Amino acid sequence: MNGANGANGANGANGAQSTRLRRIEPAALAGVIIHDLTLFRRSWLSTTFSALVEPTIYLLAFGWGFGSLVSVVAGYRYVDFLGTGIVATAVLFSSAFTGMFQTFIRRTYQKIYGAVLAAPVDVPEIVFGEALWIAARAGVYGCVPLLVALAFGLDPVPGMLIVPLVGFLTGLGFGLFGIWTSALVPSFDSFSYIISGIMTPLFLVAGTFFPVAGLPYWGRVLARLNPLYHCVELVRDAAFGFAPLADLGHLGALVAFAGLMWLLAVRYMGRRLID
Amino acid sequence: MSLSQSVSSTAAGAEPGGGEPSDAETPAISMRAVVKRYGNLTAVNGLDLDVPAGVCLGLLGPNGAGKSTTMRMLTAQSIADSGRISVLGYDVPGASKQARALMGVVPQEDNLDIELTVRQNLAVFARLYRVPARERRAAVDRALAVAELVDRADTVTANLSGGMRRRLLVARALVHRPRLVLLDEPTVGLDPQVRQELWSLIAGLRTGGVTVLMSTHYIEEAERLADDVAIMSHGRVIARDAPARLLDAHAGRTAAEYYGPPEHLAEIAAQADAAGFTTRRTGPSVSVLRAENMPAELDERLGAGVRRAATLEDVFVALTGERVE
Numbered sequence: 001m002n003g004a005n006g007a008n009g010a011n012g013a014n015g016a017q018s019t020r021l022r023r024i025e026p027a028a029l030a031g032v033i034i035h036d037l038t039l040f041r042r043s044w045l046s047t048t049f050s051a052l053v054e055p056t057i058y059l060l061a062f063g064w065g066f067g068s069l070v071s072v073v074a075g076y077r078y079v080d081f082l083g084t085g086i087v088a089t090a091v092l093f094s095s096a097f098t099g100m101f102q103t104f105i106r107r108t109y110q111k112i113y114g115a116v117l118a119a120p121v122d123v124p125e126i127v128f129g130e131a132l133w134i135a136a137r138a139g140v141y142g143c144v145p146l147l148v149a150l151a152f153g154l155d156p157v158p159g160m161l162i163v164p165l166v167g168f169l170t171g172l173g174f175g176l177f178g179i180w181t182s183a184l185v186p187s188f189d190s191f192s193y194i195i196s197g198i199m200t201p202l203f204l205v206a207g208t209f210f211p212v213a214g215l216p217y218w219g220r221v222l223a224r225l226n227p228l229y230h231c232v233e234l235v236r237d238a239a240f241g242f243a244p245l246a247d248l249g250h251l252g253a254l255v256a257f258a259g260l261m262w263l264l265a266v267r268y269m270g271r272r273l274i275d
Numbered sequence: 276m277s278l279s280q281s282v283s284s285t286a287a288g289a290e291p292g293g294g295e296p297s298d299a300e301t302p303a304i305s306m307r308a309v310v311k312r313y314g315n316l317t318a319v320n321g322l323d324l325d326v327p328a329g330v331c332l333g334l335l336g337p338n339g340a341g342k343s344t345t346m347r348m349l350t351a352q353s354i355a356d357s358g359r360i361s362v363l364g365y366d367v368p369g370a371s372k373q374a375r376a377l378m379g380v381v382p383q384e385d386n387l388d389i390e391l392t393v394r395q396n397l398a399v400f401a402r403l404y405r406v407p408a409r410e411r412r413a414a415v416d417r418a419l420a421v422a423e424l425v426d427r428a429d430t431v432t433a434n435l436s437g438g439m440r441r442r443l444l445v446a447r448a449l450v451h452r453p454r455l456v457l458l459d460e461p462t463v464g465l466d467p468q469v470r471q472e473l474w475s476l477i478a479g480l481r482t483g484g485v486t487v488l489m490s491t492h493y494i495e496e497a498e499r500l501a502d503d504v505a506i507m508s509h510g511r512v513i514a515r516d517a518p519a520r521l522l523d524a525h526a527g528r529t530a531a532e533y534y535g536p537p538e539h540l541a542e543i544a545a546q547a548d549a550a551g552f553t554t555r556r557t558g559p560s561v562s563v564l565r566a567e568n569m570p571a572e573l574d575e576r577l578g579a580g581v582r583r584a585a586t587l588e589d590v591f592v593a594l595t596g597e598r599v600e
Contacts, residue, residue, distance in 0.1 A: 027402075027405055028403070030402065031399070031402040031403035032403075034399060034402050035388070035399045035403075038391060038395050038398075038399060039388070039390055039391065042390060042391075110386065110388065110389065111382075111384060111386035112386055112388055114352065114382060114384075114386050115380075115382065115386040115387075115400070115447070116403060117350065117352050118350045118352070118375060118379075118380035118382070119375060119376075119400065119403040119404050120372045120373070120375045120376040120403075120404065120405060121372075121403055122372065273352070274351070274352055274353070274354060275313070275347075275352075275353050275354070
């Protein structure tokens with residue numbers, strides 16, 4: 001019989017409280033990203049293949065096919081107009097689809113996040129880690145159409161160096177969009193609603209293939225609500241010359257989009273993963 | 276030495292009645308009046324559970340008794356509606372991240388990354404469990420050795436047999452040398468050989484001083500591995516003690532089993548019941564518990580029975596009834 005138990009218990013609890021970990025920790029993010037990197041080492045060839053081939057085909061098909069009808073759009077050679085615009089498409093496809101499908105599969109079929117959450121990793125860290133990786137990839141793959149356009153005769157300028165960053169920021173927003181919708185849909189089939197109902201219009205009305213200026217008033221308003229439009233504009237300005245005030249606006253829109261998607265993704269993933 | 280004989284499910288009953296825990300350490304797990312509801316379903320209903328450090332506790336109960344929910348609450352993957360939970364001295368869910376850094380979890384469902392190799396799976400989790408960079412390789416090698424997967428280190432997980440995948444799941448939970456390991460139905464659906472392998476793995480953990488909480492509905496598993504068994508029913512613990520003491524308290528030492536046509540069995544059950552003995556159906560037979568106390572006269576009347584040692588299954592059925600909802 002000893003009387004020290006109560007005191008020991010209390011000390012233990014106090015010690016525990018004083019070392020509370022922060023909400024987002026680099027070590028946890030690193031763990032999530034290393035997981036992605038390890039998988040990427042196995043799949044980089046196929047991923048890179050589609051990232052290279054897809055925009056090239058778009059450029060060839062539209063650039064030659066459509067470009068033979070209209071050689072100049074909005075004051076630029078059509079191939080240049082398209083090559084800069086398709087950067088946004090490449091970023092969208094790479095980030096949103098990965099966010100949607102990969103996150104859905106890992107959560108529901110493989111249940112990997114259940115194992116990750118049993119380790120000292122919380123839902124916001126999973127979401128942020130996955131989104132950072134998706135964004136980094138989108139930033140790199142987003143440059144491919146620009147390189148193809150350069151090969152087709154686009155003039156290289158120093159401003160183009162910010163294109164990977166624009167791709168990263170846009171990819172962060174759309175990666176988080178994908179993660180959010182992966183937690184929103186009840187089943188894999190339901191992604192059709194997101195793809196046909198949201199992504200297709202976003203991708204067509206972003207000024208990629210034709211200038212938004214040609215749309216009726218309501219179309220021009222809607223385009224401004226499209227994050228992809230702001231990405232297209234930023235990339236074009238990086239290639240053809242910045243318009244500082246407008247570009248800050250575009251940047252702000254992309255930051256706001258990523259912020260909103262972050263809140264939604266963390267909230268909905270939390271609901272799915274923690275009961 | 277003061278673990279209560281048969282802890283009731285009330286908060287007062289769960290306190291080790293005035294005595295002290297046998298060791299001054301904080302209990303590895305402490306749950307008080309924990310309630311978890313899913314809509315109208317109350318999965319855990321006022322659960323009290325203490326697991327002292329270094330003990331292997333078997334959590335026994337039918338499907339739906341609340342075992343898995345209890346496990347999930349300990350890692351804060353399920354948040355209790357009320358009650359208090361602490362794991363290794365840390366409040367859960369408030370400080371659960373610290374607790375999770377010190378515990379390993381073997382889930383019921385295989386959630387390995389099947390696209391990674393065995394080594395890659397362990398390496399990723401060594402990182403997630405914050406094993407320092409210079410110790411990571413050794414940690415992975417040790418986990419490979421524990422799970423006897425050294426030869427398979429570079430095999431893609433999808434190509435492992437079911438038993439190997441289970442061992443990898445255990446190895447993954449041990450890669451950071453946890454102080455507490457949760458095993459949720461660790462051997463469900465496994466071949467007998469594979470089950471034996473896992474049992475020796477779990478027994479090895481306990482020998483190494485790791486606290487183990489293992490849920491199972493295999494009575495045999497609890498009997499072999501657990502120092503202490505808590506029987507759960509309808510979201511609470513209805514009995515808690517060392518297996519031998521549970522047998523003494525609820526089933527006696529031996530049971531007599533009688534075979535025959537249904538009418539004969541009904542007749543035997545009726546006679547034993549009338550004499551104040553507990554009976555239960557055991558497949559094609561009826562078992563009379565506490566057969567060691569059977570008067571010679573009754574023994575003769577019931578006829579030729581087969582004597583066998585009482586099992587936790589007898590305890591379990593005696594406590595939770597014949598029918599499982």
